[in-house]
Amino acid sequence: xxxxxxxxxxxxxxxxxxxxxxxxxxxxxxxxxxxxxxxxxxxxxxxxxxxxxxxxxxxxxxxxxxxxxxxxxxxxxxxxxxxxxxxxxxxxxxxxxxxxxxxxxxxxxxxxxxxxxxxxxxxxxxxxxxxxxxxxxxxxxxxxxxxxxxxxxxxxxxxxxxxxxxxxxxxxxxxxxxxxxxxxxxxxxxxxxxxxxxxxxxxxxxxxxxxxxxxxxxxxxxxxxxxxxxxxxxxxxxxxxxxxxxxxxxxxxxxxxxxxxxxxxxxxxxxxxxxxxxxxxxxxxxxxxxxxxxxxxxxxxxxxxxxxxxxxxxxxxxxxxxxxxxxxxxxxxxxxxxxxxxxxxxxxxxxxxxxxxxxxxxxxxxxxxxxxxxxxxxxxxxxxxxxxxxxxxxxxxxxxxxxxxxxxxxxxxxxxxxxxxxxxxxxxxxxxxxxxxxxxxxxxxxxxxxxxxxxxxxxxxxxxxxxxxxxxxxxxxxxxxxxxxxxxxxxxxxxxxxxxxxxxxxxxxxxxxxxxxxxxxxxxxxxxxxxxxxxxxxxxxxxxxxxxxxxxxxxxxxxxxxxxxxxxxxxxxxx
Amino acid sequence: xxxxxxxxxxxxxxxxxxxxxxxxxxxxxxxxxxxxxxxxxxxxxxxxxxxxxxxxxxxxxxxxxxxxxxxxxxxxxxxxxxxxxxxxxxxxxxxxxxxxxxxxxxxxxxxxxxxxxxxxxxxxxxxxxxxxxxxxxxxxxxxxxxxxxxxxxxxxxxxxxxxxxxxxxxxxxxxxxxxxxxxxxxxxxxxxxxxxxxxxxxxxxxxxxxxxxxxxxxxxxxxxxxxxxxxx
Ligand SMILES: Cc1cc2nc3c(=O)[nH]c(=O)nc-3n(C[C@H](O)[C@H](O)[C@H](O)COP(=O)(O)OP(=O)(O)OC[C@H]3O[C@@H](n4cnc5c(N)ncnc54)[C@H](O)[C@@H]3O)c2cc1C
Ligand code: SF4
Numbered sequence: 001x002x003x004x005x006x007x008x009x010x011x012x013x014x015x016x017x018x019x020x021x022x023x024x025x026x027x028x029x030x031x032x033x034x035x036x037x038x039x040x041x042x043x044x045x046x047x048x049x050x051x052x053x054x055x056x057x058x059x060x061x062x063x064x065x066x067x068x069x070x071x072x073x074x075x076x077x078x079x080x081x082x083x084x085x086x087x088x089x090x091x092x093x094x095x096x097x098x099x100x101x102x103x104x105x106x107x108x109x110x111x112x113x114x115x116x117x118x119x120x121x122x123x124x125x126x127x128x129x130x131x132x133x134x135x136x137x138x139x140x141x142x143x144x145x146x147x148x149x150x151x152x153x154x155x156x157x158x159x160x161x162x163x164x165x166x167x168x169x170x171x172x173x174x175x176x177x178x179x180x181x182x183x184x185x186x187x188x189x190x191x192x193x194x195x196x197x198x199x200x201x202x203x204x205x206x207x208x209x210x211x212x213x214x215x216x217x218x219x220x221x222x223x224x225x226x227x228x229x230x231x232x233x234x235x236x237x238x239x240x241x242x243x244x245x246x247x248x249x250x251x252x253x254x255x256x257x258x259x260x261x262x263x264x265x266x267x268x269x270x271x272x273x274x275x276x277x278x279x280x281x282x283x284x285x286x287x288x289x290x291x292x293x294x295x296x297x298x299x300x301x302x303x304x305x306x307x308x309x310x311x312x313x314x315x316x317x318x319x320x321x322x323x324x325x326x327x328x329x330x331x332x333x334x335x336x337x338x339x340x341x342x343x344x345x346x347x348x349x350x351x352x353x354x355x356x357x358x359x360x361x362x363x364x365x366x367x368x369x370x371x372x373x374x375x376x377x378x379x380x381x382x383x384x385x386x387x388x389x390x391x392x393x394x395x396x397x398x399x400x401x402x403x404x405x406x407x408x409x410x411x412x413x414x415x416x417x418x419x420x421x422x423x424x425x426x427x428x429x430x431x432x433x434x435x436x437x438x439x440x441x442x443x444x445x446x447x448x449x450x451x452x453x454x455x456x457x458x459x460x461x462x463x464x465x466x467x468x469x470x471x472x473x474x475x476x477x478x479x480x481x482x483x484x485x486x487x488x489x490x491x492x493x494x495x496x497x498x499x500x501x502x503x504x505x506x507x508x509x510x511x512x513x514x515x516x517x518x519x520x521x522x523x524x525x526x527x528x529x530x531x532x533x534x535x536x537x538x539x540x541x542x543x544x545x546x547x548x549x550x551x552x553x554x555x556x557x558x559x560x561x562x563x564x565x566x567x568x569x570x571x572x573x574x575x
Numbered sequence: 576x577x578x579x580x581x582x583x584x585x586x587x588x589x590x591x592x593x594x595x596x597x598x599x600x601x602x603x604x605x606x607x608x609x610x611x612x613x614x615x616x617x618x619x620x621x622x623x624x625x626x627x628x629x630x631x632x633x634x635x636x637x638x639x640x641x642x643x644x645x646x647x648x649x650x651x652x653x654x655x656x657x658x659x660x661x662x663x664x665x666x667x668x669x670x671x672x673x674x675x676x677x678x679x680x681x682x683x684x685x686x687x688x689x690x691x692x693x694x695x696x697x698x699x700x701x702x703x704x705x706x707x708x709x710x711x712x713x714x715x716x717x718x719x720x721x722x723x724x725x726x727x728x729x730x731x732x733x734x735x736x737x738x739x740x741x742x743x744x745x746x747x748x749x750x751x752x753x754x755x756x757x758x759x760x761x762x763x764x765x766x767x768x769x770x771x772x773x774x775x776x777x778x779x780x781x782x783x784x785x786x787x788x789x790x791x792x793x794x795x796x797x798x799x800x801x802x803x804x805x806x807x
Contacts, residue, residue: 044622055620057762060749062619064629065678066671067749071625081622154802161789162807170807174800175791178769184780199786206791207800215796217764343774348761383762384754386675389744393737406721407653407740412660415744416757 005280012038013570015270015285017256020109021552022538023291024234025559031242033567038283040254040272043081043105046112046235048225055079056224060385067385075385079112079225080104088448092455099456100503101295107252108235109293112225115352116202116232118158118553120149122167124362125547132370135432138544139516139525142169148557156232157209160201168358174206180347182379182423183355185336189482190357195474200356203232222351231351257451258304259288259535265308267535273449287534287566287575294540295439298511299454302441314522314529321440323433323513324458325546327505328373330468330498331426332475334484335398339421347381359548369466371430373548379423389415398485427471430548431464433510458502468499507551512541527562534575538562632677642690644706646672652717653743660756663747671746689735766793
């Protein structure tokens, strides 16, 4: 191995690190504007239409493990190259805390398999502190981001319905698919319980929005990434057209180590390791955009130390890595007796729920906890995979069926009878960001590329636990009102009411927070580092708070807003 | 047009060709080019590291011949052939179990130990290993572990039975004949237009009128969305 550092000859206008939601958006806009871009991605190239990579429309028996999660954590057909653990790339924990970090290493990052739930933050979500006194307000409000949400809707596509709900802003919605049978049942119960249920908002094309991408053909497999490009994956929807402009040099398997700086403390480019030849390379650019996902970008900054930036780059405030926060999550499964022995038809629909519950208690002051949650639902006659049928006995017990069909033809018939009668609900809530939940560099541990790794420290507070308790009560009430039978025991205090461990909902954000005060925030309202004007962060890092909404639509809108600003600054010669 | 291209055009071409594709996917008798592509077995979208892992697992053998014989007879006791569908062994369940215990090693010890336990129980009660004893005797043991008395519920037999039953059931219902028997209708391009009318009726449910006005309309789902008259 040679240790000579190679320099890529071209000097780029902009170097973008990471090709997920944020990086893809920046690449597309900058390429369209004619700038010369280097896009660096730690994983391999990926295209859902590539026959060699396709998992969509495959049958469970094509996988020898029948889709089990032993190779890919969300199942053999899931389109994430990565998972909670990556070979040779560990992360560590401070004692007594546990944070799970999901990384996907491939072109498009985690947008190839994400749930496509595409929610705008509402006016309240940017200013929660004004209402409950906790956490911090964003330096911007809904009206600043609204025009960009509008543009994202039109460029990428999202279905939904105009509902006129105060904190769930409407968008440019494609027509929504009709609900499935279990969703109609749940809605009946929810309505009785005073819990609203409205059409979901997913970035799936129920109608085409241009000639380059097809319409959804309803296979329920968006987590496998769509070969017709009918769902949003950054790889096919943003990076592909960006590369086609001819303005983007795509470097795959390029693991960025740090941002390079000059004597004045400005960014001059990045250094990366080519995973193929394990050699070090440098790329020079006028501007650097980090979009490697919230924690990865914080890691790159903290590892970019120099005389000018002894704590890491853009970190004079010492809040890089701090205020890490994930959504809360808690769930419960149930069983609908009316769906026993149900009539068969193709119920796949889109890759996700057709109805969901937005947070409905913004006006309640006495819940005992501060922030809200939305509810996601699953169920229906889905394609079997490993694990299918494991719960047959439990289902029989739940409905008091004492027939002896533990084996034989009777068992076979039972499995068939129970098929499609189970469903589930999962709350996804807002947590309050705290400085003492963070990631930092573990100086004692390096990954296989010799890069110091992240160490996490994260605890839930009473707020999140109480919120999970409320979720569980709501689930039971809805199930009761729809005539369903809840499965298993109701999670109680001993399990924090089923509250998932931090990181598990994979909405980790906040590590390079946005603010007006350089003393307490990392970037300004345009995602530009206070300390380093030619450095931007365009993933979930700049989030001041995460709302109960899944983060990606906001990552995309903010990346667009930041890129518009950057283009102006480049034109003016300011950066 | 290369084959991948042609598939894409098909899928992207909207409803009509989606149906076309869907018939190609299922209709194996009259292969046409596009159908070929979907049917083509060139792995199942693995990365090089995953191919290597699969090959490593495939090259090992975990169960002995004797153990496989017990698994095979158990599999067919748990899911036998009947007038509607084939047996577990015909659906390839024993081969699946051999693979999955290598893939998910937590299964190995309880499976191997459970099989030993079963043989010992058979020798104790009938003086013969499980596969050699009569069908009647086999079922006697199975009944003991499938329908344990309260005091037996936590003994190794029932615990083992639950595990192998789960593996047999899951292996069966994820196989081609199992899915056919289950009558799962999806995994094929189609146009979702809601729960069929007669099913809605049977359940006393209906779609709200206001919703139907804005819901996806199969008739125009191929047209590129036009935002001209859209206001928010
Ligand atoms: C199962 C699942 C379901 C989800 N569902 C939803 C949902 O329904 N709605 C929603 O809004 N969000 C959802 N999310 C979250 C969503 O995936 C993320 O919010 C989004 O992908 C974040 O985008 P990003 O650009 O910040 O990072 P990523 O998508 O993670 O992309 C970062 C990219 O940077 C690359 N990278 C990292 N480090 C380096 C380095 N050092 N050098 C070079 N490249 C690097 C990575 O390989 C990756 O490709 C889900 C996530 C998961 C896992
Ligand atoms: S559900 Fe629709 S958008 Fe999602 S993968 Fe299937 S065809 Fe594509």
